[in-house]
Amino acid sequence: MVKQTFPRELRLLTPEDFQNVFAKPVRAASPQLTLLARINDCGHPRLGLAVPKKVLKRAVWRNRIKRLLRENFRLKQSELPNVDIVVIAKSGIGKLSNEELQKLIDSLWRKLTRRYNG
Structure with missing residues (x-):
């Protein structure tokens, strides 16, 4: 069975990690x-999130987006290539329902995987 947790090793933590991507x-x-993605040497994908206050003013709105992105990454991590991924939210994301956001991020994971697997 594949582990589907989201430990510290699966996160981009330092500014250097983000700059590398x-x-x-x-x-x-x-x-x-x-x-945005870039190959890493870790042997597993890692996730970094950027949900700026300029895009979503309220903390609860930003936290909802981050929570949904982390959960989707946690479930899909075994299907992703060994890359560091930074997800950047843009205006209009707050208008999406949870289901629409899940479909959108699933399609972006597939697109990213295709680009790395040829």
């Missing part, structure tokens, strides 16, 4: 989300 990323984007 921003340096030469592979992109998967939609009007509401942008995924």
Whole structure:
């Protein structure tokens, strides 16, 4: 059985981790989300989130988006390539329902996986 937890090792924690992804990323984007990814040496995917206050003013709105993104990543991590991923929220994301956001992030994971697997 595949472990589906979200421990500290699966997160991008330092500014250097984020800068490494921003340096030469592979992109998967939609009007509401942008995924930036770069190969890592960890042997597993890692996730970093950027949900700016400029996009979603209230903390509860930002936390909802982050919670849904983390949960979706936790469930899909075994299908993803060994990359560091930074998810950047853009305007309009707050208008999506939970189901619409789940469908959107699933399609972006698939797009990103296709780009790395050829």
